Amino acid sequence: MLLLFEIAKTQMLSRxxxxxxxxxxxxxxxxxxxxxxxxxxGVNTLLEETMLSATPHIRIYNDxxxxxxxxxxxxxxxKQFVNVVHHIKPKKEKKNLKNGFAIVEDIRKDxxxxxxxxxxxxxxxxxxxxxxIGGSVVGVNIFEENKLxxxxxxxxxxxxxxxxxxxxxxxxxxxxxxxxNMNIGDKVTVSTPDGTLKVLQVRGxxxxxxxxxDDTRSYANISTVQKMLKEDTRYITDINLKxxxxxxxxxxxxxxxxxxxxxxxxxxxxxxxxxxxxxxxxIITYVTSITLLVVAGFGIYNILNMTIYEKMRDIAILKAQxxxxxxxxxxxxxxxxxxxxxxxxxGLLIGFLLSWWVSTIPFDSGGFLATETxxxxxxxxxxxxxxxxxxxxxxxxxxxxARKAGKIDPVEILRG
Amino acid sequence: MEFALKAxxxxxxxxxxxxxQALKGLSLEVKKGEFVSLIGKSGSGKSTLLYVLSTMDxxxxxxxxxxxxxxxxxKQNELxxxxxxxxxxxxxxxxxxxxFSVLHNVMLPALKLGRYQRSEIEDRAYEKLKLxxxxxxxxxxxxxxxxxxxxxxxxxxxxxxxxxxxxGDEPTGNLDSANTQIVFDIFRELTSKYHxxxxxxxHDDEFxxxxxxxxxxxxxxxx
Ligand SMILES: Nc1ncnc2c1ncn2[C@@H]1O[C@H](COP(=O)(O)OP(=O)(O)OP(=O)(O)O)[C@@H](O)[C@H]1O
Ligand SMILES: [Mg+2]
Numbered sequence: 001m002l003l004l005f006e007i008a009k010t011q012m013l014s015r016x017x018x019x020x021x022x023x024x025x026x027x028x029x030x031x032x033x034x035x036x037x038x039x040x041x042g043v044n045t046l047l048e049e050t051m052l053s054a055t056p057h058i059r060i061y062n063d064x065x066x067x068x069x070x071x072x073x074x075x076x077x078x079k080q081f082v083n084v085v086h087h088i089k090p091k092k093e094k095k096n097l098k099n100g101f102a103i104v105e106d107i108r109k110d111x112x113x114x115x116x117x118x119x120x121x122x123x124x125x126x127x128x129x130x131x132x133i134g135g136s137v138v139g140v141n142i143f144e145e146n147k148l149x150x151x152x153x154x155x156x157x158x159x160x161x162x163x164x165x166x167x168x169x170x171x172x173x174x175x176x177x178x179x180x181n182m183n184i185g186d187k188v189t190v191s192t193p194d195g196t197l198k199v200l201q202v203r204g205x206x207x208x209x210x211x212x213x214d215d216t217r218s219y220a221n222i223s224t225v226q227k228m229l230k231e232d233t234r235y236i237t238d239i240n241l242k243x244x245x246x247x248x249x250x251x252x253x254x255x256x257x258x259x260x261x262x263x264x265x266x267x268x269x270x271x272x273x274x275x276x277x278x279x280x281x282x283i284i285t286y287v288t289s290i291t292l293l294v295v296a297g298f299g300i301y302n303i304l305n306m307t308i309y310e311k312m313r314d315i316a317i318l319k320a321q322x323x324x325x326x327x328x329x330x331x332x333x334x335x336x337x338x339x340x341x342x343x344x345x346x347g348l349l350i351g352f353l354l355s356w357w358v359s360t361i362p363f364d365s366g367g368f369l370a371t372e373t374x375x376x377x378x379x380x381x382x383x384x385x386x387x388x389x390x391x392x393x394x395x396x397x398x399x400x401x402a403r404k405a406g407k408i409d410p411v412e413i414l415r416g
Numbered sequence: 417m418e419f420a421l422k423a424x425x426x427x428x429x430x431x432x433x434x435x436x437q438a439l440k441g442l443s444l445e446v447k448k449g450e451f452v453s454l455i456g457k458s459g460s461g462k463s464t465l466l467y468v469l470s471t472m473d474x475x476x477x478x479x480x481x482x483x484x485x486x487x488x489x490x491k492q493n494e495l496x497x498x499x500x501x502x503x504x505x506x507x508x509x510x511x512x513x514x515x516f517s518v519l520h521n522v523m524l525p526a527l528k529l530g531r532y533q534r535s536e537i538e539d540r541a542y543e544k545l546k547l548x549x550x551x552x553x554x555x556x557x558x559x560x561x562x563x564x565x566x567x568x569x570x571x572x573x574x575x576x577x578x579x580x581x582x583x584g585d586e587p588t589g590n591l592d593s594a595n596t597q598i599v600f601d602i603f604r605e606l607t608s609k610y611h612x613x614x615x616x617x618x619h620d621d622e623f624x625x626x627x628x629x630x631x632x633x634x635x636x637x638x639x
Binding site: 011 | 493515
């Protein structure tokens with residue numbers, strides 16, 4: 001075996017330039033794979049984190065839908081009557097969770113739950129002079145909400161505690177504040193869906209970096225919103241949950257669904273479209289990388305074929321002297337593997353250095369994402385895939401020429 | 417009497433471009449320590465016969481025995497192993513591995529056989545090179561040597577595993593008369609002093625005349 005290595009080494013060194021070029025092909029393939037996958041998954045992780053920074057892992061709410069049957073339907077159903085009620089509309093129904101606080105207490109006992117925030121949310125119009133801007137006011141226990149979404153870090157002005165010191169205080173989204181030209185201490189009149197007007201005072205401004213929230217939402221104390229809606233202190237509309245492991249959201253949501261008679265929505269279901277785009281991005285990454293590796297594989301195939309063509313006579317001599325088919329195959333597989341392993345390892349290194357470099361390049365997301373540089377993931381798993389894939393490609397690309405070399409008939413060559 | 421090589425009724429066909437019988441059922445026996453010349457007109461089948469005898473060509477009918485071992489019907493792997501141990505081959509063109517040193521070229525078959533340690537193989541290779549008078553070229557690249565020198569390296573290589581038979585297809589065909597004489601003397605010495613068996617195809621009448629026995633081929637038969 002050592003002897004085969006020796007012969008392989010001598011052959012490779014004698015055609016150093018081609019060997020290096022073939023190796024560089026693999027290096028390039030693996031390097032680009034690492035760079036791309038690190039960058040793509042970096043983007044995915046950043047988007048996922050951004051999304052989750054504002055999305056509860058599980059949300060429980062009262063999903064008011066159309067009643068499927070009317071009283072008429074229940075009457076004499078299944079008999080010879082055909083009951084037709086055209087275009088059924090929902091009844092006036094309260095949007096609240098009837099035993100909301102009991103559910104909250106119940107969920108708090110769950111080991112897997114990190115935080116629970118009950119809330120009352122309502123659509124409102126913010127009156128800005130003659131203009132009305134649609135939005136929402138969410139009544140929360142601001143400390144509970146902070147536990148879920150780390151509001152403290154998102155405050156642009158004011159502090160979350162300031163909300164507690166007044167009955168009509170709100171924390172306003174930065175986009176909304178800009179539209180309404182609001183600063184701390186300014187007052188805004190809001191109107192609820194049933195026409196109630198209420199004057200609220202801006203005590204702080206927050207920024208999630210997500211337009212859909214920053215441009216529409218304000219936080220208030222639960223009691224403030226309950227009063228706006230003229231409801232009692234048990235009235236809540238949503239329960240938001242943060243879990244210890246957010247990948248468990250789906251299973252936990254399913255378990256809760258059995259226990260509570262309300263709509264239970266996990267973040268994956270709520271953001272299915274975004275997750276599909278993650279998957280697509282991953283597929284593109286893998287397809288491109290595999291293409292690069294296949295190209296590198298062709299490089300190896302080519303160089304080995306050329307070597308074998310040029311070394312036909314040497315192969316014949318070796319076989320004439322008693323080297324068996326598998327020895328010759330071994331000599332060329334060693335060459336392919338050397339190219340694969342050297343190219344693979346240097347590819348990982350190059351990929352790492354490039355990814356690291358990219359991760360230092362400033363990136364201005366216009367304030368939408370919580371990052372100042374390009375997002376890059378450094379995941380050892382990708383490096384493992386890279387090297388395994390690179391080596392597999394070379395084995396595959398090397399095998400066919402090597403087998404051909406092994407099958408060379410020395411008589412045909414030596415007869416001249 | 418012990419035979420180094422015994423071939424019975426060897427028949428060899430070529431099918432491309434047209435069916436052609438190159439060897440028409442010939443038999444020969446070569447004794448241990450014998451120096452045999454194989455002669456005959458161009459196209460008479462000398463090379464073809466030699467490739468059959470060397471076990472490299474397995475597509476023939478008949479029976480081949482070397483060193484008392486029947487080789488006909490053996491698998492390629494076994495034959496490779498057998499060649500490595502028992503057959504030395506010298507080609508008309510020197511056919512060394514050009515990237516390897518002279519010493520390394522000689523060592524390769526022994527390294528493959530693995531009968532001795534590397535250091536011992538190196539000593540033996542030196543010995544063979546000394547025997548052929550080219551020891552001082554040992555560290556040089558094989559491609560740097562003259563034709564005659566390369567041919568002697570090839571002979572040293574054929575000797576390294578102390579094979580039962582050394583075969584040569586026009587081993588002096590590319591050499592001038594002085595170098596031919598040197599190679600002949602080496603063969604002579606190998607057979608008489610070391611009891612090596614040699615079968616050499618040659619076009620050189622003098623070379624043939626001075627060997628122990630001449631076998632002449634004509635149209636695939638021995639005459
Ligand atoms: N691969 C082959 N395919 C078809 N015919 C072949 C092949 N090799 C040899 N022959 C034919 O077999 C016959 C014997 O060839 P061989 O090479 O053994 O002759 P030779 O005696 O060695 O001649 P030379 O002295 O010129 O080397 C020739 O007629 C040749 O044309
Ligand atoms: Mg010939």
